Amino acid sequence: MTLQQIYYLLTIEESDSMNKAAEKLFVAQPTLTSVVKEVEAEIGIPIFLRTHKGVIPTAEGKEFLVKLRALYQQYEDIVQSYGENGTFRRIFSVSMQHYSFAVKAFIEMTKHFDTSQYDLALRETRTVNVIRDVGSLKSEIGILYISEQNRRVLQKLLREQELEFHLLIKCPACVYLAKSHPLAGEKELSIRQLEPYPCLSFEQGSDTNIYFAEEIWSEHIYAKTIKVTDRATMMNLLEGLDGYTLCSSIFNERLSNDQFLVIPFKESADSPNTIMEIGYITKKNAALSRMGEQFIKEIERYLAEIRKER
Numbered sequence: 001m002t003l004q005q006i007y008y009l010l011t012i013e014e015s016d017s018m019n020k021a022a023e024k025l026f027v028a029q030p031t032l033t034s035v036v037k038e039v040e041a042e043i044g045i046p047i048f049l050r051t052h053k054g055v056i057p058t059a060e061g062k063e064f065l066v067k068l069r070a071l072y073q074q075y076e077d078i079v080q081s082y083g084e085n086g087t088f089r090r091i092f093s094v095s096m097q098h099y100s101f102a103v104k105a106f107i108e109m110t111k112h113f114d115t116s117q118y119d120l121a122l123r124e125t126r127t128v129n130v131i132r133d134v135g136s137l138k139s140e141i142g143i144l145y146i147s148e149q150n151r152r153v154l155q156k157l158l159r160e161q162e163l164e165f166h167l168l169i170k171c172p173a174c175v176y177l178a179k180s181h182p183l184a185g186e187k188e189l190s191i192r193q194l195e196p197y198p199c200l201s202f203e204q205g206s207d208t209n210i211y212f213a214e215e216i217w218s219e220h221i222y223a224k225t226i227k228v229t230d231r232a233t234m235m236n237l238l239e240g241l242d243g244y245t246l247c248s249s250i251f252n253e254r255l256s257n258d259q260f261l262v263i264p265f266k267e268s269a270d271s272p273n274t275i276m277e278i279g280y281i282t283k284k285n286a287a288l289s290r291m292g293e294q295f296i297k298e299i300e301r302y303l304a305e306i307r308k309e310r
Contacts, residue, residue, distance in 0.1 A: 001039055003075060006068050008035045009047065013065050017054035092291040093121035095133035096143035097214045098202055098231045099278075101250055101306075105298035112294050124231065126204050127212040128157075134281050135161030140292050142281040145214075145248065147274050153211035158281060167279040169250065169303050173216040174262040177244040188266035189244075198224040198243040200234050215246045216274040235260070248276045250306055 008025060012032060015021040022029040040047055047061035057065055081088040096102050106122050123129075123139065131154075133139040146154055146165060158165060175189045181197075183189055199222040201215045226243065228234045237243045238260065249262055280296065282288065288296065 001042060003072070005035050005039055006072050008032055009039065009065065010069055010072060012036070012048065012055060013057060015054075016056065020054075089117055089119045090289075090291075091119045091121075092289060092295075093123065093133070093139040094141045094143065094295065095123040095125055095130045095139040097127060097130060097145065098124050098234075099143055099248075099250075100231075101302050102143045102299060105295055105302055108298040108302075109291060109295040113291060118291070126202070127154075127214060128204070131157050131161055131163065131281065134163055134283060137283060137286075140282070140286075140289060141295065143278070144281065145276045145278045147216060147276050149216065149274065150211040150213075162284045163281045164284050165279050165281050167277055168299060169278050170275055171249045171278065173246050173265050173274045173276055174249045175244050175265055176238070176247045176260060176262050178239040178242070178260055179258075180239060181242050181244065183244075183263070184261065186263055188264050190266040193266075194244055195223050198226050198237070198241055200226050200228060200237055200243045200245045202234070203227040203229050216276065248278060250278070250303065 008021070008027075011025055012018060012021040015024060018029050018032050022032055025032070036047060043064065045060040045064065046058050047064060048055040049058050049061075094102070094106060103122065110120065121139070123133065125133070127144060130139075130142040130144050134142040142163075144154075155165075175194065177184065183193060183197075186193070199215075201213060204212045204214075226237060226241070228237065234243075234245065238245070246265065247262070249264070280299075282292075
């Protein structure tokens with residue numbers, strides 16, 4: 001049964017006459033008769049009963065035509081949405097660890113598009129969710145970091161999800177804290193200097209594996225630790241409790257309202273510094289959308305600005 005045959009049958013029902021239906025469809029009346037016979041033979045029931053006043057659906061035919069109309073309505077809805085001048089909205093989503101530079105890039109990216117034509121999503125989420133979201137195509141792009149500490153585990157997950165990691169920047173780990181922190185005036189900070197203060201990190205839920213942590217040195221045993229689930233809470237605790245977190249050196253005071261700063265991590269024999277390879281993940285062999293391309297371009301532009309400021 002074809003869409004054309006369905007359309008013919010529905011027109012016959014609306015017209016109550018083979019001749020009138022033929023006129024509406026600009027086809028010969030024998031053509032409609034042939035279509036009815038073909039479909040009746042295919043489904044095994046009579047659809048119409050001929051009378052001296054025209055045609056009427058049989059009891060079985062009426063039920064069949066109700067289902068056909070619902071089916072054809074779905075087809076028309078699809079054409080209306082996805083055909084020329086369609087009303088459908090394109091989808092673009094990014095999942096990421098908590099990076100303000102990626103938020104900034106997302107904002108700048110949206111300025112290049114008519115966002116009324118898109119459904120957009122920016123998800124700050126757990127590391128495993130970043131990988132799962134892109135693996136399932138819930139998100140087109142994921143932003144995370146790889147280091148020597150988590151490389152083996154994360155690369156295994158990426159292979160299982162058929163994902164590719166694209167390097168954006170390599171940078172040393174730093175200490176992130178409020179300008180009101182007692183150690184804010186130091187040029188470098190060691191683990192020993194930080195011990196009296198609470199170390200803040202993003203909670204990874206049931207995925208407690210240290211390799212999924214967003215912060216470097218997750219395997220270190222800290223005297224004071226606090227887990228948070230969102231960036232706003234972390235900012236409040238950094239100020240209110242003189243907390244700190246270990247993060248990348250990608251930092252711009254404009255994105256932190258001049259309230260926070262980063263200080264280089266002072267390495268030692270017991271605590272060597274870690275190089276973070278920050279990048280984005282995509283599904284293998286999947287081309288980026290126009291929004292995806294613009295988003296990555298904005299990230300690269302921002303990272304280039306950061307390099308100039310150093």
